[in-house]
Amino acid sequence: MVKLVHLADLHAGKLTAKTLDRNEDLLHALEQVYDFVKEERPDYLVVAGDIFDKRRPDSESSKLVGDFFVRVAALGTKVLAAAGNHDGSGFLDMFTPWSRRWGVRIFPRLNTKELVYADGEVAFAVVPFVSERAITELSEGGADARVRYAEKMRKLLTYAAERVKGFKYRFLVAHLFFARSKVGKTEQEITVSDAYAVDQSALSEVFHYAALGHVHRHQRLEFAPAPAYYSGSLYQLDFGEEGQDKFFNFVVVENGRTSVRPIKLSLLRELRKVVLKRGEDAKKVLEREKRPNLYLWVEVEASSPQEFTLRRSLAERILGENLLKVTVRWKDTSSRSLFRRRNDGRSVEDLRDPLKMYREYCLTALGRKPDPRTEELIRELLQRVGV
Ligand SMILES: [Mn+2]
Structure with missing residues (x-):
């Protein structure tokens, strides 16, 4: 044997x-x-x-x-x-x-x-x-x-x-x-x-x-x-x-x-992906998922960068170190039109405002607030080239 x-x-x-x-x-x-x-x-x-x-x-x-x-x-x-x-x-x-x-x-x-x-x-x-x-x-x-x-x-x-x-x-x-x-x-x-x-x-x-x-x-x-x-x-x-x-x-x-x-085997920690749906009470959902041994990836449904930022910081506050990852899923026409506008070039005025473009990029693509130092740098550069 x-x-x-x-x-x-x-x-x-x-x-x-x-x-x-x-x-x-x-x-x-x-x-x-x-x-x-x-x-x-x-x-x-x-x-x-x-x-x-x-x-x-x-x-x-x-x-x-x-x-x-x-x-x-x-x-x-x-x-x-x-x-x-x-x-x-x-x-x-x-x-x-x-x-x-x-x-x-x-x-x-x-x-x-x-x-x-x-x-x-x-x-x-x-x-x-x-x-x-x-x-x-x-x-x-x-x-x-x-x-x-x-x-x-x-x-x-x-x-x-x-x-x-x-x-x-x-x-x-x-x-x-x-x-x-x-x-x-x-x-x-x-x-x-x-x-x-x-x-x-x-x-x-x-x-x-x-x-x-x-x-x-x-x-x-x-x-x-x-x-x-x-x-x-x-x-x-x-x-x-x-x-x-x-x-x-x-x-x-x-x-x-x-x-x-x-x-x-018994597991020390478990991983889970949670989707924060629009219209759902985010706080309630997050509090329900908060457990010492559960580590989360939160996907946030949002219709605007502001909404995303808000829900993201809520997740950070409630879950603390149990939050491993946050991503966004745009859910509404308003945010999609935001991308569309950029893609088909309908709003040329946006291109004339690099500061606005930078802010939009931060909020939509990165999902975070614009960095004031970068904003200052852009302002300075714009001044230098005389815009
Ligand atoms: Mn392997």
Whole structure:
């Protein structure tokens, strides 16, 4: 019998909306994983890529991850961690000389010579993220390059299955995008194109389990011959993951049969987008949404810049640090006509008044009050050119 815990997409060092440090959320999740490992004592803990959010992580994030790996290994559970597209191979190289000593194996890049990590009767084929560029030449570009990428990755996975065939327990660890998986907004942003997606049939039934990373929504790959899962991220990384529950997987292989149990994580913080509709009592809506653990993106419906500014500052006042982002959605003809006027050039007089244009730009496009210093500068310039 082999027992393993599968997680992925830690994204240590993640900032949400460029401001909110998520390492507390990560630590909250990893503590739950640690408690589970301590209880169940799996043979392996597998991390399927995107250990860090940045190629060169800050020291706090490195320490957080390093501590977790060493603590898990100290329980007698071997740690295997492969690089994702967010990880820097060069940075992960730094871990490798000493981590092995502690029962922690890091795979910073694809190594076809050492594709398989063998441990007695158990074999892991490890496929860290391979960039599209590494496989297809840049000059080729276009559809051809995408087909070549998908084809080569498929061949690589077939080769990987071949290499583990002789072992009693056979696993795949990969950071890769598979076609027909359910994607959150986050991955769409980071993946070059759906066309690079590898067909799920490449996940050979030779594998008892495929531990995958890259897509942040927890799911089983329905069309794969092998039991294959994206375990998903460990906390809602950004607004594309709004409303998603988060998991890691507990996998047991016994007598050639695989059982998979998703373990739901409690979340330290949740993200939500709220639309402040016109005619709604904004204060009431905002007060209803105000909770210590809920972080919001407020989209304000407004018919005028003044209305937007007013509702925006109301949101700031009520939500404080729980407000991560504010955007505007113009709702009325009056504001649309404002744009129309500019676009079809009907109001040439506006062009004669740069100060007015600047103010309008601030209120409509930026959604904030004009800066008095900039206004002063414009006045000064106008005077200089004699307007
Ligand atoms: Mn990721």
